[in-house]
Amino acid sequence: MITLNFGTVRGLTVEELRQLCDLADVYQYHQGRNAIKDKYYEGHVTLNDVNLGIALPRGLRNLEVGCNWGQKAVDALASRSMFDGFVGSGTAADTVAQLVNGNRMLAEYGKACRDELKYGCVFATLSSDPMLKCRIRFHSPATSAALWSGEKGRISCGLAIIDTVPDEKDEGTWRPHIVNLYTDDAVIVLTERNSIWTAERHTHRMGRPLMEPLLWNATTGKPFGRSRLKRAVRALIDDYIRIVANATIALEFDTTPQKYLLGVTDEQYDVIMSDKFKQYVGSLLASTSNPETGENPVFGQLAQGSLQPHVDKMRMTATQFSAATGLTITDVGIINDANPTSSDAILAQSQTLVLMAQQLNTGNGDALKTIIQMAQAIVRDVRLDELTTEELDIMPHFKNPAMPSVAVTADAAIKIASARKEFSSTDTFLEMIGFDQADIRRIKAQEQRMRGQQLIVEVDNADNGEDVD
Structure with a gap:
């Protein structure tokens, strides 16, 4: 986890310093919870995290059971939110197209959407840039924080860590050196050197912070959204890991079922105990009668356990997880081979996920519209209320989530x-008939070339006709 410790900061007003301290406290408060969500998303949950202390032995506490349900819950919904750029007309559309291409917004949105569903929100920040005119970046709550203003219905201020960890091996020891503070009238770049932070102020005319959240499942009590990996979902993942661990242990015992041999002599007992595995795998087991008792040795095997209870419990947990996340039952690994599901039934099962994707696109569409309006205002160095009707009419477009x-x-x-x-x-x-943008451009270019060739032929025929006359 990243620790923010500003200490001495030069160049901030009293109010800005108060905002910075509040944001740092909010950031540190949520890092522990964000780390838990990361852990479940990456599938790094050990038995020690979920062990109830009843059936699982202590020696297996660090065993990791592969479970990608957390990642599936996030990625399955994020993959249906397919941002396809902005639509508009005139010169505003050309400007927006340049901003989208220069900032690689289509690719960056896909990553931001995953972070949004993992943590509950993601923040887009804007800044003037000499090359791109306006730089748009997305920050997860792992590298940013904001304060919500209920009075204004938007962010009151926010911060984002600009420089990133050079490599994964540096995690835990690396400290940020560039942090941006976003206020209503400025973007303040905080740079650390020798444990002293220096503020560089870049004022703007937007009248609000150049920071906009993309929120999933927000409420009045949680204005910054709620994660797809909420506590109830994580509990089901814990349950699944316990089931798989118990089933694995049961299978180990079933592979080597317990056997017994009664009525052997002391010498025979010593031979058997000296190498149990050899006696177990041997194809022939011979023994004489016990001279002391006159009894013949009796060989037996204890009844094997059944994996069926584990399979039934796994199916029940998977069904609960499917209901809690909106995933289809096949998405969590439950397949009924005896009665295969029809394509119509699969489509009906995915309807819940489609409705969630439509809700996600609606919320993110509003945020993207605000983001692109602020970007256009930065390019022209005007206020939001000075944008033209053409610029205000720019709208985001998403592909059909039903796919x-x-x-x-x-x-x-x-x-x-x-x-x-x-x-x-x-x-x-x-x-709609299946061509992507690259194919469409090739088709248009080839059609234009064919029209040009046809026009040349018509002109040549016309000239030849005039010469003959």
Whole structure:
């Protein structure tokens, strides 16, 4: 975990220093919880974390059981939130396209969306940049913090760690040296040198911090959202790990079932005990009668345990996890081979996840619209209320979270084109029948080249006709 200790800070006002201290306290308070969410997302949960102290032996407390349910709960929903850029018209659309490409927003959004679902929120920060005109960066709560203003209905101030850990081997010892403080009228760059922090102020005209949160499942009590890996979900993951551990131990005992041999002599007993494994795997076991008792030795084997109770419990836990996260039952590894699920049934099961993705896109769409409006204002060095109608009309676009098949969308596109003739010449039509943007550009370029060649032929024919006359 990263520790923020500002100590002496030069160049801040009393109010800014108070905000910085409050933000540092908030950041440190949440680091422990964020570390737990990281642990469950990466699947680094040991038996020592989940052991009830009843059935699992102490010697296996550090055993790690592979479980990617935490990652699946986050990634399955994030993969259905497919940000496809912004739509608009005129010069504003060209400016926004340059901002999106320069900041690699399509790729960065995918990473930000995962962090948003893992922690409950993610923060986008903006700053003026000589090359990109406006730099847009996303920060998870592991490297940022903010204070919410209920009065204003937005962030009142925030901070973000700008420099990052050089390599994973440095985690735990590395300390940040560049931190940005975002206030209503400035972005203050705090730089540390020899344990002394120096503030460099960059004022702006936005009237609000250049920081906007993307929130998942926020409430009035939790304005910065709630994680997909909440406590109830983590408890189900703990339950699954215990089940797998118990099943593994049971399987070990079933592989080498306990056997017994009664009525042997002392010498025979010593031979057997001297090498138990040899006696177990030997194909022939011979013994004479006991001369002291006259009894013949009796060989037996204890009844093997059954894995079926473990399998039933695993299926029940998986079903509960599916219900808690909206994942389909097949997403958590439960497959019914005796009665395979139809494609319609699978689609119906994923409907809950689709509705969650639509909710996610709606919330993130509002945040992205605010972000791109602030970015345009930074490019032109104006206030938000000075943006043109064309700039305000820029809207984010997301692909269909239901992810219908190409056959379904192509059929819909052809039916629409039959009713609206001009639709067949649009890029949207080509997207619906399965072409991506790279294919669309190639198609458009080749069509333009063919039209040019055809025009040259027509001009040559016209010239030849005039010469003949």
